[in-house]
Amino acid sequence: MESHIKEIIARVLNVALDRITDDLSSGDIPEWDSVGNLAIISTLEQELEIEFPLEDLFDLTSVKSIVEEVEKITNV
């Protein structure tokens, strides 16, 4: 699941997969701006058929936090 999420993030931001490290945060690279962040959220929701709770969106600030949140939602 973790590698799949990273692949999606890399594809949405149009960057190489090896740049999507655990500690990479929104705003760290130009591609991950506010529009990129929204695109990541909506693409993950669509492709993984999940819905992030609104109250959790504020805390989804890094690759690690996104992976943890998806795993929490999907009970992986």
Added chain:
Amino acid sequence: MFDAPHSALLCNILRHAINTPDKIALVEGDNRVTYAQLVTNIDQAARLMLASGLGPGDRIVLAALKELPFVYYYFAAHLLGVVNVVVDASSPRERLDYITSVVKPAALFGSGVYHVEGIPCHDFSWQDASEVKPDECTWPHVASTDVADIMFTTGTTGAPKGVCLTHDNIAGSASNTNGFIGTCSDDVEALALPLSHSFGLGRLRCVLSVGATLVLVGNFANLKSFFNILEAWHVTGFGMVPAIWQYIKRLSGRRIARFADQLRYIEMGSAALPVEDKRLLMELFPNTRLCMHYGLTEASRAMFTEFHTHSGNLETVGRPASALVEASVRDDDGNPVDDGVDGEICVRGNMVTGSYFLPEDNEDSFYGDWFRTGDWGHRDPAGDFYLTGRKKELINVGGEKVSPAAIEDAIRSLGITDCACIAIPDPNGVLGEVPKAFLQKSDNQPDIEEIKQQLSRLLPPHEIPVQWEWVDLIPRTNSGKIQRLKLKQ
């Protein structure tokens, strides 16, 4: 120390360096720069430029990286009469190559990510500056009416247009804006807007011109980090575009309201903001000046409105920003029309450009000294202006102006027989407008996903259409012009 009588902005910064030398002017990460240090660094950057042979009238392409040296070089160029061509270095290479080919720069600065063969490239490494001796040097004569900056904006035909702004223009805009908003030297502003845009660069000038403190923030993507900066620096003001407000609202709900007591002002602009959002902002920030500007790169902050003082009329884009700015609604012959009658909004004043860089771009852009905005609207008898449409066919994606012609060219280059793009409301309600593409059907037509994938190599993400539709024929006039209105219906 330098003297810069041609630049009211530099004169103001110098005055702050003398009166409040230890006041923090800029913050970037762990770095703090006082006004005294700012002036010293501008002085050193200017000497570096002089040493590399740059002088009045030379043009440099300056990558708008949100780093301290950008600020030094930007103002150093003003000091020397060197013209800044400020670019977003992450723009598509075709745009950067076009700009470079048009302005023929003497050098590129901040070019770690952008090199052009045959043009000297300097990065922003600042240790070089310490080696420059503060020896005697003669500062060139520069006039306040000389061009200070050239900002490239999106042209309707697809080719970017260079907007020439004089020292008087940019100082005038800062003065008008500070006068309306009421920014003062006690303020601390967080700047998360891009410096490659008129809005963000304007905020930099406004804050330093008034002697306040500016905290440079990468962008708004990480709201948690942005909120931490608001708290840590006790920020009193910031600027945002409507798309960012939608982003803040979506990701953080009402959390931002906890800063209501410390925020003295928020400046908004670059695109329309729905009235319900204006009401929500008024509710969340009852004591904050909520200032929204109407303007263009060519006429920065032409008009302003403040939501609380104009609470009975939130539809207006406001009134001219200061007594030095005039706005007028004109018909197709350039004659003023009566109040209540729609026409093209035209502006003139201290901040309005006198010309584009290429003479051909000036055609149809002015009625005498009145700049034609390309926006349609009217004025009411009280003097408030309203927008009702747009003559120019640009698509406003979250404040980024996108030329439909540029998208169409890219799509056609993929072998599509014919196509047309229009603006549609963003289905997600965030970006305001987004592009929709109509493609003319043909034999062996490719898959939309395939087209999108190929386009991602040609266009930045915000220019890729979000809706697609195959049609039998793209409607065109007898002269071959796309009839976009028909497609909108």
